[in-house]
Structure formats: structure tokens, C-alpha cells
Amino acid sequence: MVLGKVRGLAIYFDNLNESNMPVFSGGDSVSGRVVVDVTGDVRVKSLNINARGVAKVRWTESRNAGANTAYAQNYTEEVEYLNHYDTLIGEERDEDCPEEGLTVLHAGLHEFAFSFNLPQMALATSFEGKHGSVRYWVKAELHRPWLLPVKVKKEFIVFEHIDINTPLLLAPQGGTKEKTLCCWFCVSGPISLSAKIERKGYTPGESIQIFAEVENASSRVVVPKAALYQTQTFFANGKGKQIQQLVSNLRGDSLPQGKSQSWEGKLLKIPPVSPSILDCPVIRVEYALVVYVDVPGGLNLSLSLPVVIGTIPLHACSSRTSSISSNCSNLSWLGLPERPEAPPSYCDLAVSESHRQVCLQGCDRSDEEGEDGGSLLAYITEFRYLPPPLYSEVDPYPEHVEVCGAQEVRRPDMCPSR
Structure with missing residues (x-):
């Protein structure tokens, strides 16, 4: 054998x-x-x-301890999200017989499939920063007797999906700020800033x-x-x-003095x-939209609105909902007036006194025909056409009942005459 x-x-x-690109998410199956590639026959102990x-x-900070001395302090922290090990060739062997059970690979290409599942948990998204990173990879090692192992490493990308179609991320963001400039005893007028975005x-x-x-x-x-x-924040x-x-x-x-400027969806x-x-407990990546007024020779007036960059784009129905919430003060896209009309007053709806009397006379004629049904109809009709009572926190018709022996006597001066 050669x-x-x-x-x-x-x-x-x-x-x-x-x-x-190899891109996966939590719970996905990763296969490959x-x-x-060998020339001739190669004896292999294991392929893992x-x-x-x-x-x-990881970062380093230098500190001065004196005039001529200094020392550096290292800050390092690590969180493991995945650790999967598999053997593609070989198995446990007796260390006394290293040549036993070797696998021989003949000249040519040999493929060995692997597969594993990512954990069903919130994984950190792949990231590269100045003082830290989030990386995922697969490493293969080929071991042969009496020789150094051959190694190869291949990275893959993991996205922890963020769906922006949630009520929290569809909520509008906004704020208002004001600032007054002054220099010694000279005080000028204020600069005001108001800003809003349709969602987070x-x-x-x-x-x-x-x-x-x-x-x-x-x-x-x-x-x-x-x-x-x-x-980027590293811990x-x-x-x-x-x-x-x-x-x-x-x-x-x-914007010169005394002027204003509007951004209508810039x-x-x-x-x-x-x-x-x-x-992630060691790395945070956050975004913010800062709307500010650049003031020459002074501190800027700024307004910071938090923004979340997600991976699942906005759905059509969510887009319409977000548009409604962001344009609640402008209903022109619905074909409605911007300011709804006031409801009609009672005077516009109430009938005239002559019409009311005609209705009551009709009820009286019905009363002659049927006493029970006509009187009830007259009461309902009269109540329907009465004007609404004025609001008052004090009862205008209090009823005071005096108990005399076994009889209840109502004081006539306190009860309205019918």
C-alpha cells in the first residue's frame, strides 16, 4: 500500500x-x-x-501607578451559546493499540455528512465590534497516527429574528424640547423642537x-x-x-431669527x-434617531428617539395600522374632514309645541277607546317629546317621608303638584 x-x-x-451565505436562526437544522481530498491511501484515526x-x-486599559510605572488591566467575558461535538470517522479505541481499527481513505475525494440543530433559545445575532464579537463556526479535525492533525474552520451566520410587526415596535415615537440662549445679561428668545416618527x-x-x-x-x-x-456596549x-x-x-x-421650519415626512x-x-448579557447593539438643532457657538438642542433594527420587515396590514396611528390627526386619506362636525343640538331635533299637542290629542282619543293602552301610550309620548332636564347635583324634588304611626304621610309642600 502506497x-x-x-x-x-x-x-x-x-x-x-x-x-x-449560510444563515440560520435558533432551532434551525444546520447540515453540510x-x-x-487525499493522494494515495491515507490511514485515519478519526474525523471529528x-x-x-x-x-x-475583550479590551485592555492602561493605568499609571506612579511616575515611572504603569500596568495594563485586561477585561474579558465570554458567553457560550452552542457546543456540539460529533465523530464522523472512528470511535473509541484502545490506547495500547493505536494501529487497531484505522480507516483507510483511498485516493480521491471523500464526503462525510454532518447535521445538528441550533438550540431552541434566544441566540445572539452574529456581530463584529471593536471590543467584542458574536461568532458561530464548525471546526473539523482529521487525526492520523504519528502525524499532526489537519484542521479546518468555517463560520456561519445566525440571526436572532426581531419582528417589527409587534405593538411595541409599531408605536409612534416623539417628543418636544425647548432651549433659551443667553450670554451674560443678554437673553434671546427660545428655540423649540418637536419631532415624531411613525414607529419604533x-x-x-x-x-x-x-x-x-x-x-x-x-x-x-x-x-x-x-x-x-x-x-455598541460591551460588558x-x-x-x-x-x-x-x-x-x-x-x-x-x-433657519434665521423669527422663522420656523416643518419636516412633513423627511x-x-x-x-x-x-x-x-x-x-445578550455581554454585548448590546442599540440604535437611536437624534433630531437636533445645530446652534453655532452654543450647545445643540437635541431630541433622541429610540429605534430598533429588526429582521422581519413590515407586513402590509401592519403598515396600514401604523399609518393610521401616525396620521390620527389627518384623516384626509379616508376622505373625511380633518375636524368632525359637531353633533346636532336638541333644539334642532325637538318638535314644535303644536305638533306635540296634536300627538297628545291623538293619545287622548286612544285613551277613550282603550283606557289601559291609551294612558300608557300618552305617558310614553309625552315623555318622548319633553325637553331633557337640566343637570344639577341637587335633587330639585326631594321627597321627605314622615312616619306617623302605621301611616306614611308625605309633606305636600315638598312634593310638586301634578
Whole structure:
């Protein structure tokens, strides 16, 4: 037998997305093949795979301990989401007989299938940050007698789905702020900012519609702007480290003194970014839309609105519901007036006194024909055409009952005459 060599070892995943990428979610089945390319005959002890998923944080801080000394402190934290081990070739062997039970691979390509399920739990989305990452991979190791093992590692992507079609993420976000500029004894008028977005949840590729109103009563020329920021927060050893990055921004027109400016759905496009990571104990990725007024020579007036970047886009029915909630003050799209008409007053609906008397006379004639039914009809008709009583917290007709012996005597002065 001519001993051969291992020419190559590779891992291929089966289920790829439209971009030819291995993308999975919690509970999905991950399957693939380990391909071994050998020249000649190769004796193999074992071929193993190890699938892992780890969220890891690491950074270093330097501290001065004196004039000539300094030391560095490392902050490291790790959370494991997946650890699956499987043997594709080989099994447990007697260490005294290392040559026993070896598998011989002949020249050519050899494929070995593998499959495992991701845990049914909230997994952290794959992420790469400055001080930490969330990574998932499959590692294959080919062991041969008396030789170093051959290893290969292939990463795959995990998305923890965030459905933006939930009431919490469909709720409008908004706020109002005001600021007065002053310099020594000179005080100018206030700058007011009011902003609103139609919902909290978005997906990459969408545009955020910004509704804003800026009034400049100060003596300076200001500029309204908006920006979408990503905030990465890393936790390790009881300490946190935060990084903020600009994702997208836009600028309005300059606003001179005494002028106002309105944004009626100004669009801010969301570029391809990582989804929000909200449940990982060591890494958080959050987003916020900051609508602000750039004040030259002073502190900006800003309003921060939280935004969640999800993975499941907005459904058609949810889009209409969100549109209704965001345009509750503007009903023109329904073909209705913006301000509903007032209900008619009682005077417009009440009949005239002559018509009422005619109705009562008709009831009296019915009374002669049938005493019981006619009197009841007269009472109902008279009650129907009476004007409504005026509201009062004091009863205008209190009834005081005095008990005299076994008889009840009503005081006539307290009861209205019929």
C-alpha cells in the first residue's frame, strides 16, 4: 500500500441563502459536508467536527501607578451559546493499540455528512465590534497516527429574528424640547423642537419618515439636522465600555431669527447595518434617531428617539395600522374632514309645541277607546317629546317621608303638584 497525503480538507454547508451565505436562526437544522481530498491511501484515526457559538468581549486599559510605572488591566467575558461535538470517522479505541481499527481513505475525494440543530433559545445575532464579537463556526479535525492533525474552520451566520410587526415596535415615537440662549445679561428668545416618527421598528433598507417642527426665536441662525446612531456596549468583569457610530444623517435648511421650519415626512434611509442585539448579557447593539438643532457657538438642542433594527420587515396590514396611528390627526386619506362636525343640538331635533299637542290629542282619543293602552301610550309620548332636564347635583324634588304611626304621610309642600 502506497501511503498518500491529505491534499485538502474543507467544509460545505447545504442550505445557503440567496447571497450564497449560510444563515440560520435558533432551532434551525444546520447540515453540510466535510470533504477530504487525499493522494494515495491515507490511514485515519478519526474525523471529528465541533460546532460552537460564543459571544466574547475583550479590551485592555492602561493605568499609571506612579511616575515611572504603569500596568495594563485586561477585561474579558465570554458567553457560550452552542457546543456540539460529533465523530464522523472512528470511535473509541484502545490506547495500547493505536494501529487497531484505522480507516483507510483511498485516493480521491471523500464526503462525510454532518447535521445538528441550533438550540431552541434566544441566540445572539452574529456581530463584529471593536471590543467584542458574536461568532458561530464548525471546526473539523482529521487525526492520523504519528502525524499532526489537519484542521479546518468555517463560520456561519445566525440571526436572532426581531419582528417589527409587534405593538411595541409599531408605536409612534416623539417628543418636544425647548432651549433659551443667553450670554451674560443678554437673553434671546427660545428655540423649540418637536419631532415624531411613525414607529419604533425598522429594517435595513427602509427610510424613516421624520415629522418635525422647529421654531427659532433666538438671535442666531440655526440649522435643523437628524442622524441615526449605533451604540455598541460591551460588558466584562462588572464594567462597561461604549462606542457610538454614525450610521446615517441628513440636514435641513438654515433657519434665521423669527422663522420656523416643518419636516412633513423627511426621509432618512437606513443602510445595511447589524440588527439590534438586546438580550445578550455581554454585548448590546442599540440604535437611536437624534433630531437636533445645530446652534453655532452654543450647545445643540437635541431630541433622541429610540429605534430598533429588526429582521422581519413590515407586513402590509401592519403598515396600514401604523399609518393610521401616525396620521390620527389627518384623516384626509379616508376622505373625511380633518375636524368632525359637531353633533346636532336638541333644539334642532325637538318638535314644535303644536305638533306635540296634536300627538297628545291623538293619545287622548286612544285613551277613550282603550283606557289601559291609551294612558300608557300618552305617558310614553309625552315623555318622548319633553325637553331633557337640566343637570344639577341637587335633587330639585326631594321627597321627605314622615312616619306617623302605621301611616306614611308625605309633606305636600315638598312634593310638586301634578
